[in-house]
């Protein structure tokens with residue numbers, strides 16, 4: 001165990017009000033690549049960058065092409081929670097962790113057993129008919145050929161926040177309150193460059209801001225502890241024999 005992870009372990013041991021804020025890097029260890037990462041996405045398969053395809057207007061105007069990309073790049077039905085998801089669920093079970101705030105839409109925190117998960121960008125596991133609001137599981141998207149349709153004939157839309165769309169106000173206010181009230185704030189798997197991450201971290205008032213990221217972030221100068229490790233390894237080993 002590195003000195004940094006030992007320090008993390010000590011902080012976790014002494015806190016009853018931990019909040020976790022995570023980005024795409026939390027899920028890459030479950031085999032879900034960050035769709036923003038450049039590798040492979042521009043290989044000529046798609047005529048537009050991911051940020052264009054995953055926008056509200058593109059969805060409305062090019063629904064079939066949206067789904068071609070979405071099914072291939074955004075859905076990973078075989079993905080399983082990794083050591084980071086499991087460690088956070090365990091910390092919540094011990095009464096130490098109060099909320100997981102995530103920018104991911106894969107539902108892996110819930111699958112790992114976390115209860116209070118604030119999904120800033122929604123969930124790919126929920127899908128709503130745009131006409132009658134009937135809710136569907138992700139299966140209907142995976143199994144559909146082309147555009148997934150409701151039994152009423154309406155188009156089904158994933159309950160994920162697309163570019164040009166606003167975040168859910170209720171989720172945002174719960175998340176900012178959790179961050180504001182936190183004793184320990186762990187930020188992991190994000191460079192904090194994606195809206196609204198950076199703005200939300202500013203609500204933290206404590207003196208135990210922990211960053212776990214393999215590369216530099218714009219918040220390194222504010223951090224009380226920086227851990228340059230894989231997040232599954234860092235959290236997994238920090239909670240070992242913690243009770």
Ligand code: ZN
Pocket residue numbers: 129130131132133134150151152153154
């Ligand atoms: Zn419908």
